Amino acid sequence: MYDSLIRFIREYFGTTEFIPLHAPVFAGKEREYVNATLESTFVSSVGAFVDQFENRMALFTGSERAVATVNGTAALHMALLLADVRPGDLVVTQPLTFVATCNAIAYCGAEPVFVDVDLHTMGLSPHALESWLSQNAYRDVDGRCRAKVNDKIIKACLPMHTFGHPVELDTLIECCARWGLTLVEDAAESLGSLYKGRHTGTFGALGTLSFNGNKVITTGGGGMILTNAQIGARAKHLTTTAKLSHAYEFRHDEVGYNYRLPNLNAALGCAQLEQLDHFIAVKRQLAAFYERELDGSGLVFFKEPPECRSNYWLNAVICEGAQQRDELLKATNAQNVMTRPIWALMNKLPAYAACLKGDLSNAEWLEARVVNLPSSVVPSAIV
Secondary structure, three states, rough: HHHHHHHHHHHHHHHOEEEEOOOOOOOHHHHHHHHHHHOOOOOOOHHHHHHHHHHHHHHOOOOOEEEEEOOOOHHHHHHHHHHHOOOOOEEEEOOOOOOHHHHHHHHOOOEEEEEOOOOOOOOOOOOHHHHHHHHHEEEOOOOEEEOOOOOOOOEEEEEEEHHHHHOOHHHHHHHHHHHHEEEEEEOOOOOEEOOOOOOOOOOOOOOEEEEOOOOOOOOOOOOOEOOOOOHHHHHHHHEOEOOOOOOOOOOOOOOOOOOOOOOOHHHHHHHOOOOOOHHHHHHHHHHHHHHHHHHHOOOOOOOOOEEOOOOOOOOOOOOHHHHHHHHOOOOHHOOOOOOOOOOOHHHHHHHHOOOOOOOHHHHHHOOOOOEEEEEOOOOOOOO
């Protein structure tokens, strides 16, 4: 039943060997820039490539400031701290996400609240958020949003742009404003994705990116905080161990975090960023090929939401149900074509099973049906 799809994937990637879900491509000046760091001896947390990477990423995304971090989870942890998330607080997020989203909340001593996703974005639904808040929250005399069940402060809203598809940001922003919630975007998967012409990660008070080895571009490990100039300066200070500037003395004015991105990694990122526009064009071309190939197959290709440009980080199909999902996973992986189901819902994990949640029907429906297909960039692809 899936022979045609497997054959298409093998022909597109041009190999009879194992095909991964998403592999990095080093087709630019990666070796040149990395070698430059070795020759300079500045391979750790200080070096010219860190500044270049931050400045170029700010320019690419349209963010006032970009602050590089050692990984995406560190960026998200710091973003939540800068959003004033503190121990005992609640943060509304989606159950359909990678575990790092919830782990970053937990690092702050806070707890996630799970609200359903939209079927057309696979990301946090502003309508489900409004419904849950109307039934389960109130604003106190100081304007703070609190949960009725335990009176805990609901400090922030943390959507994740699933597989690079932007959530419905306009309505979400309006909802957060009504309830006094700080919007922090987990844009780890959506580098290069646009919502109504504007880059994801730049709508909230803060946004975060990831440059893990499986992302659109990679620094090996790495992340980025996107924010305004004032918060960005504070983010830079805290992520560099809160060290005060001095020619030779070591002085730190508060608890800081060693979340700095090494210059070696930033060099790799600069070379990758130079190819990002091409990478996204190739990925969007592959998405169009998948959509055409799957037409009439019984598998529904997941397309970008209206008024959005998705990077199609991971291409996804919607199966008829769990049985077809499992058949597809078994057939493709048996042929060394890597496919994966979507994540188990966060509210089903032991660490987060006791957290507050709303009706999660859409997330449960998607969990039983979504399969990711190989989505790597082919260096020789012509757009």
